[in-house]
Amino acid sequence: MHATAPLTEDATVRHVIDPKASNFVIQVFATGLLSAFGHSPKIVVRNFDGNVDFAVGAAPLAGARMRLRIQADSLEVSDDITAKDREEIHRRMRQEVLETESFPEIVYECSKVTGSGGGDRYWVSLKGELTMRGITRPVPVSARVSLNGNSLRAAGEFSLQQSDFQISPVTAAAGTIRVKDEVKCTFDILARRQE
DSSP: OOOOOOOOTTOEEEEEEOGGGOEEEEEOOEESTTGGGSOOOEEEEOSEEEEEEEETTSSTTTTOEEEEEEEGGGEEEOSOOOHHHHHHHHHHIIIIISOTTTOOEEEEEEEEEEEEEETTEEEEEEEEEEEETTEEEEEEEEEEEEEETTEEEEEEEEEEEGGGGTOOOOEEGGGTEEEOSEEEEEEEEEEEEOO
């Protein structure tokens, strides 16, 4: 058995996302004449991975970099709906909205992080870029980050406009129910330090 040398103040550590201990949810909102009878589904991301790199001992997560990769065909409705409705939503989401055969991954990359706090708790702002359906757009994200031993937990929410990624909101019932352009994403992600 040997002792591990302590990390220097400017050493960079990598934390790898643990998807089994993390949650990523997308809330879609119905609108239109019959929206009261429509469905505003919650969609969970089942398959994603990524990492967060930052220098130990630096100002609040200074120099932090993050990469999150989502398998587009892993998005699933989490609501209690009929099997027929679930199948239809999944089909339209994969074929019409995300075009998962042509664009199998959704990727968020961030190399500019600012934050405040200290010790083991921070408020951070990420100025990153989201690539979806082959289109890359800036997407700012705010998060609460806590460091606990060898783990990092980040939680927060952000909104996206589907039209920014050339997605036409889905309609149903001859247009009397349609999905709003804006969707809200919430996350609670746990990442573990890679030794």
